[in-house]
Amino acid sequence: MQKYILLLPILFIFHDMEEIIGFGWFFRKNPQLFSKYPKVTKAYRDYTTEGMALAVYEEFIPFFGISLLAYFLENTILYVFWYGLLLSLTAHFVVHIGQSILLKTYIPSLLTSLICLPVCVQMLLKTADDLTFDRTNILLIVLSIILMMLNLKFAHHLMHQFGKRLHDPTPK
Template sequence: MNKMNAIAWLLPILFMIHDFEEIIFVKVWRQKYQYCLDASAMKKKPFSHFKSTDEFSIGVEIIFVILSLITLISIIFNDYHVWYGFIFTITAHFITAHFKGVLEFKHYVPGFVTSILFLPLNAYIIYIVTAMLRFNAVDILISCVLGAAVGFFIYTFLHSMEKNFANKLIEYSINKIEK
């Protein structure tokens, strides 16, 4: 395995470690900070669109599979443009969602700790990968815009499916096993 292939697998790995923090803490965080969330004047309150950890976990699983497939396809075809766009998008997510969320909410927001830890690592990955792949400004711009657009589409689609996820989970729990 060459160096770029090994680096490429960091995308789904870092994503999952980051999202494990969110999955583990979002329920208890909501309980602890519900009063602050209710009193907050924020336009978009952190994790307000997820009704349960179960629903959130389904979305995380789908994104993990997508990122793993993007990584695998990038390695197979030795073309890292889409992969590069997604590592950029996740790095930007650390800033736009978690750093901004903590600054506006003035309290811990799930995902913030791994965002602090991974932001410099991701920036370094982007730096060395840019040099390794010899990406020029056009490659970088197209990859980042494409990654952000596709990432936004995936996020919006999963958000619209949230109620469907909840209904499927409820349906599964209600259907009894016949003997």
């Protein structure tokens, strides 16, 4: 398990760089998405590259922090939380692939999702042997996934607020 732990934050940042670099261009090139998919409008109404970078940085902190702690402390509970983060990231890649299929076009995040998904699946399989999937550990995995979902919601809030401030012409 130890040899895979630090790969998680590397995969995260590799993938999210594609999102930071590409989504501004993608939204400018595809303005019809906002009228066709109202949820996109709500989630990205004040999108800025700077806001996206802030959200990615905020999301990176738990991935990096838990991975470092698990690597250096070699603690079973941290390994279990790490596994939950790996499951979260794997699901994130699947969602992006699904979004691209639904939209019938490339979206910034597709390329790295296609590259990283098989790596994550392999990591899940290789590290599962080192964990015991008893009730407590399954609950910890579910808890870590829920916490990451809440963190993603918070990161989107930060992105929205930061973008709104950047678009506001009046200085504060």
